[in-house]
Amino acid sequence: MKAFKNLTLPYILLNILLIFCMTGCVGGLKIQSSPTDAVTATSEIVLSLSTPKTVYTVGDSIKLNLSIQNGQFNLLVPSVNVATPGAFKRLKVKDTDGNITEPERPIRVPISEDIFIERNGKSVQCIQGLELKAESTHEISLENLRKYYELQKGSYAVTLTITVPIYRDSLKKRHPEIIELEEEIKRIKKVADAHVSAADKRSAVNDLQQQIESLEKKHKYLYLPVKSLLGEASITSNALMLTIE
DSSP: OHHHHHHHHHHHHHHHHHHHHHHTTEEEEOOOOSSSHHHHHHTTTTEEOOOSSSSOTOOOOOOOOEEEEEESSEEEHHHHHHGGGGGGEEEEEEEEEEEEOOOOEEEEOOOHHHOEEEEEEEEEEEEEEEEEEEEEEEEEEESSSGGTTOSSSSEEEEEEEEEEEEESSEEEEEOHHHHHHHHHHHHHHHHOOTOOOOHHHHHHHHHHHHHHHHHHOOOOOOEEEEEEEEEEEEEEEEEEEEEEE
């Protein structure tokens, strides 16, 4: 009987663990698989348009803020689509009668330049991108709506639709200055001059490493191989109400 009890305890614990795994929750963490298509990948993204105030007088600058709240997946997207004023390209401005106000000048999307990065001895065509972390919020602003739209007195509903291309893969490219600093560290470590103490070498190396860390925080280069495009999806924001008095 004692032997039976010793055998059943591990068995019970194993079954409990299996139940947690089957429900997709171990230690309170959700287990998520990678999306197989762009529509699924972006299905939980929420776009929220806002502005510092909702009532303006003729001639006031109107700043628009866009909040991109991501869902359960880490998403690789082109920078130009979500991190430049070009993200506001497909704004729609309607008056209370449903008439669409056309822009006086278009909001342009910067050209996404092709960059070639070596991988496994081959040159890979890429564009600059960024990663939208799961359950994170990314924000961007359009400094003045009036730069593009001539709005007369009245009330308007403003909505935004953005196209989000999703990529499967990414590559990183180190900043040239970081590479130079790393080479300098190697050179210092090899110095065998009796006039240069070990403490001086450590101090110099520490200074260079701090410079590298600072550059890495400032320059987070992420590139998306063009051929790794999974697909794209369109997402529309809330309707932001504005009044011009």
